Amino acid sequence: MNDRYPFIVVEGLDGTGKTTLRKGLFRLWEGLYGVTPLCVLTTNFLATDQAAAIITGKYQPNAGNHDAYLSAIAADKRATLERLVLPQRSARPVIADRWLLSELAFFAVKHGMKVSKTYEALATRLTTAPDLTLVLDLETDASMSRAQARQGDAVRADWDVHDVQSRVRETYEAVVTKPDEFPLLGDVVRLDARRPRCEVLLAAWDVLRERHLVPSLTAQVEGGENHG
Ligand SMILES: Nc1ncnc2c1ncn2[C@@H]1O[C@H](COP(=O)(O)OP(=O)(O)OP(=O)(O)O)[C@@H](O)[C@H]1O
Ligand SMILES: [Mg+2]
Numbered sequence: 249m250n251d252r253y254p255f256i257v258v259e260g261l262d263g264t265g266k267t268t269l270r271k272g273l274f275r276l277w278e279g280l281y282g283v284t285p286l287c288v289l290t291t292n293f294l295a296t297d298q299a300a301a302i303i304t305g306k307y308q309p310n311a312g313n314h315d316a317y318l319s320a321i322a323a324d325k326r327a328t329l330e331r332l333v334l335p336q337r338s339a340r341p342v343i344a345d346r347w348l349l350s351e352l353a354f355f356a357v358k359h360g361m362k363v364s365k366t367y368e369a370l371a372t373r374l375t376t377a378p379d380l381t382l383v384l385d386l387e388t389d390a391s392m393s394r395a396q397a398r399q400g401d402a403v404r405a406d407w408d409v410h411d412v413q414s415r416v417r418e419t420y421e422a423v424v425t426k427p428d429e430f431p432l433l434g435d436v437v438r439l440d441a442r443r444p445r446c447e448v449l450l451a452a453w454d455v456l457r458e459r460h461l462v463p464s465l466t467a468q469v470e471g472g473e474n475h476g
Contacts, residue, residue, distance in 0.1 A: 255379055265384050266384060286343070287342075289344070305321075306354075352430075370432070381437070385438050390442065
């Protein structure tokens with residue numbers, strides 16, 4: 249591992265287990281290294297003048313607010329990179345619960361926009377890629393029933409329905425199979441999310457280890473840097 253901590257993105261359909269995996273990675277970093285990751289979301293409302301455009305564009309998408317929404321999420325992501333991700337990387341890993349892939353899918357499904365076009369528009373404003381985008385893959389039926397089983401009121405009638413989720417999954421699939429065309433996703437790795445929670449977490453941790461995105465525990469102990 250080099251002198252900074254990784255920026256890791258977790259993506260997947262609603263209910264595939266992104267938050268569960270994010271919390272698991274958070275606890276592993278804390279427990280093994282005594283380092284508390286920073287967790288961010290796909291929008292963080294740091295570009296405050298863009299907040300209204302984000303809410304309207306997300307919940308009432310139409311041809312009239314499409315451009316404003318695209319520009320608002322680019323501004324918000326840029327502010328998130330500049331104010332949270334980049335300054336924190338020397339101190340802690342940053343884990344994002346959804347990032348660019350989700351936006352590409354939203355514009356493809358809600359606005360019929362080609363992923364290459366959405367990517368191009370976002371890429372003009374963003375220069376930093378995550379080290380890794382983990383994509384939790386699960387059949388739509390299974391992810392929807394997991395999403396419905398959750399507590400709270402997070403299911404949306406215009407989004408959490410079979411045909412929409414299937415199209416989102418197809419979009420993910422199309423992007424994930426051509427990672428070279430989307431360098432701002434970083435290294436893209438698909439994880440089979442049908443497995444039990446602990447196996448998904450272990451698989452994700454193995455991916456981080458293989459890519460040297462976690463410090464080796466031996467090095468930590470020898471260097472006396474293990475605060476855990
Ligand atoms: N590997 C798994 N096996 C079985 N159930 C799981 C698994 N991972 C998560 N779950 C359960 O599925 C539900 C959805 O998980 P979670 O909230 O992590 O998904 P999510 O991808 O964050 O969803 P959303 O996109 O809506 O935020 C939760 O009840 C969670 O406990
Ligand atoms: Mg979640």
